[in-house]
Amino acid sequence: MALDLLTVGRISVDLFSEQINTSFSQPQTFQKSIGGSPTNVAVAAARFGHKSAIVTKVGVDPLGEFVLNKLQSFGVDTSFVKVAESGLTPVVLASQDPPEDPKIIFHRQPSAPDTQLITSDIDDPTLKSAKNFWVSACALSQGTTAESIFHWLEIRGRAKETIIDLDYRPSFWKSREDARAAAQRALSHCTIAIGNIAECDVALGITDPNRAADDLLNRGISLAIVKMGGDGVLLATKDKVHVVKPLPIKLVCGLGAGDAFGGALIHGLLSGWDLEKFGAFANAAGAYLASELMCADAMPTLEILNKFIEEMGSNR
Structure with a gap:
């Protein structure tokens, strides 16, 4: 049976500070989960009932076992999660200092396992039959993973x-120019x-949302999505441009909201919804997660998100 979603890219054990507006230099306690943008997207889609999988690698250590167990508990297919020959499972620390701009420390030793993917890690029939194939641009930055992804594409x-998520983390790249060329x-x-x-600025050299969307469409993209922060989300096709306004929430943690958006987008695409409907649904998923502390653990089910949407509507 074809996968509804196949993502590829980084994976990690994530430690979230439980104290809001507290820096790493101060005493903190942490909650432990898993993360990495494509990991979170796979989890988000699975929570909506879709058959999702991630192609990645973990280290030969107990944290790798923890990652596998968590993925399975979320309903994500782990058939394509391999154990690398070297390197430890990455660890990421996150501090909501402040919540709208969390500080992140990546502990990714040289040759992190998820940079060691090779072309045989996905068989061609699985790759071609997947209804959605999701690539994180950060995965194009290092190791054999980068060229493997281009081969798969x-x-x-x-x-x-x-789908490409233009996800950009400066520490992953030698230069912005390299990131732009890969994107x-x-x-x-x-x-x-x-x-x-x-991220559009890095990939395209354009900061105006409408111009960025036009540039993406001119490159052959059929759906361009530009997140505009407090101004909402712009969705554009050759025939239509639609802006979804942000929802009024109490922000707890800005991390993972885009990944929840991604999983909800997949649900909307698989459901055959129109631009306005899946845009509003995905926007609500992002808002819901931003009101929670955790990422993967807080990804909503369809029931939870529909209830949240209903409550948001009644509060307006």
């Missing part, structure tokens, strides 16, 4: 839907592109 042949190379193989204004 070429094999997939811009099949619907092939533009990947865009030529994708049908959907998602990024915030800063």
Whole structure:
């Protein structure tokens, strides 16, 4: 049976500070979970009842076992999660200092396991039959993973839907120029592109949302999504442009909201919804997660999110 979603990229054990507006230099306690943007997207889609899997690698250590156990508990297919020959499972520390701009420390020793993917880690039939293939741009930065992803994108042949998240973490790249070149190379193989204004600037050299969307569409992207922070989310196709306004929430942690958006987008695409409907649904998923402390553990089910949407509507 074909996968509804196949994501590829980084994975980690995430430690979330329980104290809001407290820096790493102060005493803190942490909650332990898993993360990495493509990991969270796979979890989010699974929570909506879809058959999702991630292609990645963990280290030969107890944290790798923890990651596998958590993925399975969330309903994510772990068939393509391999154990790397070297390197420890990455650890990420997150501090809500402040909540709208959390501080992150990546502990990724040289040759992190998820940078060691090789082309045989996915078989061609699985790759081609997946209804949605999701690539994190950060995965294009290091190791054998980068060229493996480009190989997979070429094999997939811009099949619907092939999605790139323009996810950008400066510490992963030697330069912004390298990040831009990799992103533009990947865009030529994708049908959907998602990024915030800063990520569009890195990938395209454009900060105006409408111009960024136009540029993506001119590159052959069929759906361009630009997250505009407090101004909402812009969704554009060749025929339509739609802006979804942000929902009024009490922000707890800005991390993972985009990943919840991604999982909800997948649900909307698989459900055959129109632009306005899946845009509003995905926007609500992002808002819901931003009101929670955790990422993967807090991804909503369909029942939870529909209740949240109903409550948001009644509060307006």
